[in-house]
Amino acid sequence: MSSGSRRGGNVYREPGSAAADLFERARRVLPGGNTRTTVYSAPYPPYAARGRGAVIVDADGEERLDFVNNYTALIHGHADPDINEAVIRQLADGVAFAMPTEHEIALAELLTERVPSLQQVRFTNSGTEAVMMAIKAARAYTGRPRIAKFDGCYHGSYDFAEVSTQSSGKPGEDGFPVATPYTGGTPQAVLDSVVVLPFNDIDGTERLIEQHRDELAAVLIDPNPRSLGLYPAEPAFLQRLREITRAYGIVLIFDEVISLRSDYGGMQSVLGVTPDLTAMGKIIGGGFPVGAVGGSAEVMSVFDPTGGPPRAPHGGTFNANPVTMVAGLTAMRKLTPAEFDRLATLGQQLRAGVEEVLREAGVPGQVTGYGSLFHIHLHQRPLADYRNSVLSAQERAFVGRVHEALMGRGIFITPALFGCLSTPMGVPEVEAFVDAFAAALQDARG
Ligand SMILES: Cc1ncc(COP(=O)(O)O)c(C=O)c1O
Numbered sequence: 001m002s003s004g005s006r007r008g009g010n011v012y013r014e015p016g017s018a019a020a021d022l023f024e025r026a027r028r029v030l031p032g033g034n035t036r037t038t039v040y041s042a043p044y045p046p047y048a049a050r051g052r053g054a055v056i057v058d059a060d061g062e063e064r065l066d067f068v069n070n071y072t073a074l075i076h077g078h079a080d081p082d083i084n085e086a087v088i089r090q091l092a093d094g095v096a097f098a099m100p101t102e103h104e105i106a107l108a109e110l111l112t113e114r115v116p117s118l119q120q121v122r123f124t125n126s127g128t129e130a131v132m133m134a135i136k137a138a139r140a141y142t143g144r145p146r147i148a149k150f151d152g153c154y155h156g157s158y159d160f161a162e163v164s165t166q167s168s169g170k171p172g173e174d175g176f177p178v179a180t181p182y183t184g185g186t187p188q189a190v191l192d193s194v195v196v197l198p199f200n201d202i203d204g205t206e207r208l209i210e211q212h213r214d215e216l217a218a219v220l221i222d223p224n225p226r227s228l229g230l231y232p233a234e235p236a237f238l239q240r241l242r243e244i245t246r247a248y249g250i251v252l253i254f255d256e257v258i259s260l261r262s263d264y265g266g267m268q269s270v271l272g273v274t275p276d277l278t279a280m281g282k283i284i285g286g287g288f289p290v291g292a293v294g295g296s297a298e299v300m301s302v303f304d305p306t307g308g309p310p311r312a313p314h315g316g317t318f319n320a321n322p323v324t325m326v327a328g329l330t331a332m333r334k335l336t337p338a339e340f341d342r343l344a345t346l347g348q349q350l351r352a353g354v355e356e357v358l359r360e361a362g363v364p365g366q367v368t369g370y371g372s373l374f375h376i377h378l379h380q381r382p383l384a385d386y387r388n389s390v391l392s393a394q395e396r397a398f399v400g401r402v403h404e405a406l407m408g409r410g411i412f413i414t415p416a417l418f419g420c421l422s423t424p425m426g427v428p429e430v431e432a433f434v435d436a437f438a439a440a441l442q443d444a445r446g
Contacts, residue, residue: 010408011060012046018059022047038071041415046407051078053424056412064412065429067419072258072373073282076331077422083286086330087323096321103325110332111284111294115266117254117274121294122303123320127257127281128156130291131220133314134277135160137293138218138251140302140312148195148209148250149220151177152389154227155255155279159186161220163194165227169390176204199228200237200384206244213248218277222255223267226418230368230375231383238273245276251299257281257291261420262371263344264337270370283335286327289318339423343372346421346430350374353434361441376417376437378402398444405440 012019023044026033034040047059054077056066069077076083090103108121124130135147135158147160152167168180177196195212197219198204209216219241224232233241245252254275259267261283268274277295284290294300302312318324351367351374358365364380378398381388391399403415411433413419421430 009062010404011062012058013043019044019047022059053077053079054422054429062410064407064410065425065432066422067411067413067433069420069422070287071282071414072261072420073285074287075261075283075372075420075422076286076334077424080287080331080334080424082334083327083330086286086326087288090323090326093322095323096318100320101322101325103322103329104320107284107325107329107332108294110329111280111292114264114332115256115260115278115280115294116269117276117278117296118294119297120300121292122300122314123325124281124291124293124316125289125318126156126291127255127279128158128161128291129316130257130279130281130293131155131161131253131255132158133312134253134279134293134295135218135220136312136314137277137295137299137302138253141251141299142217142249144215144217146193146195146212146215147218147220148197148212148216150197150199150222150225150228152228153199153222153225153255155220155222156257157183159183159190160194163191164196167387167390169387176208199225200231200234202237202240205237205241209244209248209250213250216248216250218251218253219245220253220255222257222259223271223273224259224262224370224373226258226373226375227389229377229383229389230370230373230418231389232267232370233271234384235271235273238271242273242275251276253277253279255279258373259370260284262373264335264340267370284328284332285324286329286331288324288327290324290328334423340371343421343423344370346425346427347372347374349427350421350430350433353430354437357434357438357441361438361445363441363445372421374419376402378417401444402437402440405443406436408443409436409440411436411440 011017023033039045049057049059054065055063057063111121112118151164154165155161162182164180165182168178172178179191179194179196195208197208252275256266256278260280263270276299279293281291303310303314351369354367354376365378368375379395406413
């Protein structure tokens with residue numbers, strides 16, 4: 001990328017590296033040196049110095065192709081010139097006001113034009129808040145207290161949404177998933193407020209929803225959950241979920257915080273099912289902190305302050321801050337249908353390339369994903385059942401060795417081998433990934 005950088009080697013792991021020193025400093029003032037659980041990797045992570053386009057450079061000067069893209073948020077990679085220009089222009093005009101701006105209207109207009117379920121939108125500062133406000137809106141709209149969500153699915157850190165983020169792995173006496181705390185000390189009242197559903201199991205899901213139909217405000221689902229290995233909700237399952245939630249007056253919430261990057265209209269347009277509310281985040285902020293909840297004007301009316309105090313009050317000092325709004329608008333405008341198609345073709349090429357490497361190497365594995373997203377699984381169990389995505393200790397160790405080898409070969413990817421493409425990438429980056437994966441597999445097998 002620039003002089004002084006080199007590709008590969010994992011220098012950051014060596015004693016006396018810049019990362020080792022920074023981690024020592026960090027441990028004194030941040031618990032475990034960490035302020036974002038997802039970016040920790042043992043014994044300590046590399047530290048970022050800078051990024052440009054598809055490349056990230058760590059504090060030890062190592063360049064890697066970035067297939068993490070800040071956990072899918074950076075669909076245009078790093079330091080996109082158009083986004084930078086828009087942000088710099090906004091910086092000169094002021095970064096935050098206790099007044100609305102035209103920019104929030106423009107971004108809301110763009111989203112409502114593209115995503116089928118959206119008639120109206122509200123902005124938040126993170127995906128966590130978007131999911132939280134969707135749940136609160138559903139409660140305010142229905143007057144009901146409980147929600148249902150799927151076992152093993154991640155939706156951010158709101159108490160109710162994080163129940164059973166990590167599946168207990170074992171069904172309860174009734175054969176259904178058990179509401180399991182994710183954070184220590186979660187009140188029993190929170191666990192009791194959440195009905196945990198089995199993903200892609202139509203009969204089980206229908207029975208549980210029917211049983212709790214009069215208390216349920218919402219069913220929350222990520223249509224293509226990363227935490228379950230990017231195995232999507234099956235169309236018949238999602239269709240049935242739509243029918244029963246509609247029949248029982250339950251608000252159906254899609255969490256598209258990640259999956260919105262799958263297609264011009266989000267994953268809902270691919271799957272052909274329209275929820276009542278959609279939680280968004282990541283790509284819609286152009287790299288800046290963001291979230292949004294949107295949906296039908298009828299449900300979204302719970303936020304409307306014009307007729308007196310809204311049923312769901314929603315403040316937020318930095319909601320729709322103009323820096324995020326102009327960055328998001330610029331990022332989203334660059335994402336034309338043709339650009340989504342190009343990314344999807346590249347994604348398909350990467351997934352097929354990795355599958356071929358696995359086949360040739362005789363290593364059991366499979367690759368899931370849609371559009372620009374991919375997840376490499378080093379086992380061949382069917383993924384449709386959420387329980388099968390749980391890895392054995394041996395499988396975890398193998399994935400860890402492949403991850404380390406990829407990092408050493410100039411590929412930045414999540415420790416779970418989940419990744420995504422960005423628009424600065426093309427065929428050369430995809431080929432570099434597939435070649436590095438073939439070599440990393442050899443390294444990891446020893
Ligand atoms: C599916 C999903 N929902 C919600 C969130 C929370 O978003 P944020 O990290 O912006 O709070 C994430 C974050 O990765 C996510 O993947």
